Amino acid sequence: MVEYKGLDGLPEEIDPYFGIAKLDEQLKGIPSKKIVLISASPSVGNEVFGYQIISKNVNSNVKTVVFLNRTSPQSYLTEMKEYDLPSNNNLVIIDAYSGITGIKSDETDHVRVIDNPYDKEEVKSKIVSELKKGYGLLVIDSLSLLIDFFDFDYVNSLVAAIKKSIEENDSAAVFLFTDWGYEKESLQKLSSNSNSTIEIKGIEKRVIFGQYFAVLNCDWLESKQGFSAVLFKAMKPGGIKVYFPKILVTGPTDAGKSSFIHSASKNAVSVDKLGGTIALDHGNVDFEGYRADLFGTPGQERFDPLLKMLGGEAIGVFLVVDSTKPEQFPRAIEMLRKTETYGLPVVVVANKSDLEGALGKEEIREKLHLDSNITLIQTFAQDLSKVDPNEPTKLKEAGIHEALSALFKQLT
Ligand SMILES: Nc1nc2c(ncn2[C@@H]2O[C@H](COP(=O)(O)OP(=O)(O)O)[C@@H](O)[C@H]2O)c(=O)[nH]1
Ligand SMILES: [Mg+2]
Incomplete structure (x- = not known):
């Protein structure tokens, strides 16, 4: 049985419990x-x-x-x-x-x-x-x-x-x-x-x-x-899970979208096209009594129509950025604006914060012109020595959980 603690942890003094998220x-x-x-x-x-x-x-x-x-x-x-x-x-x-x-x-x-x-x-x-x-x-x-x-x-x-x-x-x-x-x-x-x-x-x-x-x-x-x-x-x-049918994971190329989805989900799959450079990822998240379906969008410019299509039914967004690549931020800002026009709750995931030259939290917030009400979470590879330049890598659990928790709270 998975021990359920809720997004903020359950206070000791509440029993009986429902044991059901939300x-x-x-x-x-x-x-x-x-x-x-x-x-x-x-x-x-x-x-x-x-x-x-x-x-x-x-x-x-x-x-x-x-x-x-x-x-x-x-x-x-x-x-x-x-x-x-x-x-x-x-x-x-x-x-x-x-x-x-x-x-x-x-x-x-x-x-x-x-x-x-x-x-x-x-x-x-x-x-x-x-x-x-x-x-x-x-x-x-x-x-x-x-x-x-x-x-x-x-x-x-x-x-x-x-x-x-x-x-x-x-x-x-x-x-x-x-x-x-x-x-x-x-x-x-x-x-x-x-x-x-x-x-x-x-x-x-x-x-x-x-x-x-x-x-x-x-x-x-x-x-x-x-x-x-x-x-x-x-x-x-598994029992009763609060369910979010569609959460989008978007962001510039190579920022770590696939890595995020694979790290957050149990059975993530990637649908590769054109030799792996363009991929659609999907994964099921099971976290603290919540269940969510994550969908990754390719970061390339020409896939905007796809983003639009997927975004139309999405209820929330993770925007993944590479903390070492401020040159990609304009693209990220553009994606952020799009989620805003759909009125979708968004959590920004500043990935690769383990790498040399990674910008700090405040710097990223500033460069992305983030409103104070938007949450930014830092994530990084679990083991830098295992990072393969051609494969998604496993991200450290603490950051993933922080990100999931931040978005799920906004969604219920
Ligand atoms: N050092 C480091 N490498 C990462 C991290 N996240 C992803 N990578 C690597 O960056 C590359 C792109 O990651 P991927 O998840 O495929 O990005 P996507 O294009 O946004 O789906 C891969 O080689 C990953 O192994 C991270 O947090 N730290
Ligand atoms: Mg990918």
């Missing part, structure tokens, strides 16, 4: 005594949000209990593993599924069995009595199934009982909910009983070509307001 950064985790409703439209799944929240917490030593009526405890744990979101002994599962299927399930240290999942009282009392044993977090997967089983009135009374119980026991709760088209009034009641509602939706046009989440409200934020939609991908393995 949510932890903006909401600062899930404070105790709070209920989060994760409400998905039927076309997109919300279960991976549950896996990720559980995995993050049990692996940070937060005791977690999940009420499960959607699938068996075994399949649940297997699925978590398939997403590379493993569980451990800090998780207890209240099994309300086996009783539906008629398959007899045995109590273990980590599984509590609800014998008759159709029994409203048993369901309620099992959850409430389990919470008394002391948990940081309760997850219900799924609340909408409970509504379908019983009715909204019962589920509202259950939510009230849970609310009381988590307040007494200093835990927090996350409800996974799919909106199958319930009555507005009932939904509003449910939402008003929660402290924050996160909506998950698909961008649909006959097929789903994207998924996003948005925080509709959050009563522990000063503004009480949520934030607008963030694209995400549910990756197997």
